[in-house]
Amino acid sequence: MALLKKKEAAEYRIPSLAEASPEFAALVQKRADLHTLQSKLNGELRDVQKQIDAAGDKGPRVSARIAELLGDEADSAPMLRKQAADIRAQLADVEAALEIVFRRLDDAKGPASTAVCQIVKPEYGKRVAAVAKALEALAEARAGYDDLRNQFEAEDVAWTSLIPLALGFLGDPRDGQIPRFMKEVRGRAMFEKATSKRTRLTKQSRRIKLPGKSEAYADTDPIEIARELRAKSRLGKREARLDAASRKVANGR
Incomplete structure (x- = not known):
């Protein structure tokens, strides 16, 4: 149906928080870098743990000096356990850093959202205006329909064969959904106009x-x-x- 046809305006894409705010983008990149490092360290820890488990299957452990006297291969388990402990310490640091980045992202979301809204504001205004224009046309059409319906009733005509429309969802013509929406739009326009005027005055x-x-x-x-x-x-x-x-x-x- 023509009424359901997508308009070109639907193809408009708002910028992401990272696109609108370099600060937010830097935090997103930092989070990605930390996640990459975290994955790398977890992989290294798994490899070291496998080596520790394999070393433990070779029988009783002896000190490095005794192993040297016996001509045996030195026990690698202590060194591997120290390596595993170092990796766990690094992982703990990464976890702490990630928590800080998450908090900073939460703090940066507000300013980044404001930046997005400022970029999108003209397009948003165009779409609100389009809705208002369409609703004005609907209000005019509804008034014409009501006029004809009132004439049927004034002439006592049984017109149910025409299948009357139920327009109650629009509310009262004088204080229904459309008038309230238009009042809100006009109120916002007046607010923005006053804000713009105040901004110009403060630039003195x-x-x-x-x-x-x-x-x-x-x-x-x-x-x-x-x-x-x-x-x-x-x-x-x-x-x-x-x-x-x-x-x-x-x-x-």
Whole structure:
């Protein structure tokens, strides 16, 4: 049916979180690298464990010095067990690193989603407008249908042979699904218009008078200005030193 025919708009593909955010993409790559390393270490551990099991089947173990005196082959089990322990320690480090990456991915998902939404926003607006236009046409068609139905009833015509349509799912013509949707769309449009106007106003140059001096800020966002002021304060500098010390301790582990 023509009504079910796919439109070209359906071929539009939104960017992934990794495509929209280099930071998120780097974390995804780091996760993949750690999983690859984890798989490699697990394979090495299985091989070493097989060697340990095989060495244990050769009878009682003797020390390397006694084996030398006897002319026997030295027992490789102790060395293999140490190798296995080293691999397990590496695997534990990889597990810890993966947990950190997973947490960072969760934190980065919000900003990355915002980036995706900003990219897709024009296309989203086009599709909402298309829905609104279609619903306006439906509302007009419904009004025409209701007008004809009202005429049948006014003339007391038995018109069931025409098979009346049940349009109750659309709700009341004045406050049903379509009017509510159109009201919501108009409300969002007004909100975005006000937001855009506020953004243009905040792009005007700002100059803040500080005690004993005057500073001009290139960044006009009040929140960013507040952050910069805090960073330059005594408390902000102390927080920066504590943060640097925490990172140093974390990197030393």
